[in-house]
Amino acid sequence: xxxxxxxxxxxVGIIFAAFTGKMADxxxxxxxxxxxxxxxxxxxxxxxxxxxxxxxxxKKGGIMEAAAKKMRPLIRFLFPExxxxxxxEEHITSNIIANVLGLGWAATPAGLKAMEALADLEEDRRRxxxxxxxxxxxxxSNEMCTFLILNISSxxxxxxxxxxxxxxxxxxxxxxxxxxxILATAVSTGVAVVYCKLRT
Numbered sequence: 237x238x239x240x241x242x243x244x245x246x247x248v249g250i251i252f253a254a255f256t257g258k259m260a261d262x263x264x265x266x267x268x269x270x271x272x273x274x275x276x277x278x279x280x281x282x283x284x285x286x287x288x289x290x291x292x293x294x295k296k297g298g299i300m301e302a303a304a305k306k307m308r309p310l311i312r313f314l315f316p317e318x319x320x321x322x323x324x325e326e327h328i329t330s331n332i333i334a335n336v337l338g339l340g341w342a343a344t345p346a347g348l349k350a351m352e353a354l355a356d357l358e359e360d361r362r363r364x365x366x367x368x369x370x371x372x373x374x375x376x377s378n379e380m381c382t383f384l385i386l387n388i389s390s391x392x393x394x395x396x397x398x399x400x401x402x403x404x405x406x407x408x409x410x411x412x413x414x415x416x417x418i419l420a421t422a423v424s425t426g427v428a429v430v431y432c433k434l435r436t
Contacts, residue, residue, distance in 0.1 A: 276404055283400045288342045291334060304329040314386065314429065315379050324353035328383060335390035338397055338417075347387055354380050382432040389428035392421045
């Protein structure tokens with residue numbers, strides 16, 4: 237659907253430019269935007285490489301494991317039906333930590349692994365290997381829904397991506413967004429947690 241939407245907007249824009257004599261402006265904008273997109277990607281690649289590297293060092297140094305132990309009561313509260321010591325727990329913790337640090341892109345691999353582990357958990361429940369409510373294959377589990385909602389709301393203490401964008405586009409104080417970001421994401425995460433607890 238999004239492909240059709242974007243294609244439609246591009247075609248309408250080109251047709252409008254052709255009829256209003258602004259085809260040169262559209263061409264210039266396309267070229268300038270392409271150049272800007274490459275520059276932005278290079279900037280973000282550097283930022284994300286740095287933070288993904290930090291996350292990997294933290295994992296190898298045992299910091300992530302220690303953080304996972306500290307966060308275990310929170311994980312048990314959010315995912316009460318998740319078996320203790322299940323592989324999904326580590327991936328969920330890594331995803332939450334990456335999101336708290338504002339590393340949306342770095343959180344994605346952990347998020348995908350967490351969803352895979354939760355899907356395996358559902359399969360084990362269907363086969364009677366693990367306790368818990370059994371659902372049809374097409375229906376997402378409570379853990380999957382809770383994790384997805386938390387991942388989308390994602391409390392952020394340091395919105396690294398937004399700071400990098402603001403720096404790229406010449407903001408005088410790129411980090412000025414931190415306070416507003418913490419407030420907005422704290423509210424969204426709080427609402428997400430309340431909603432999940434009410435629905436389960």
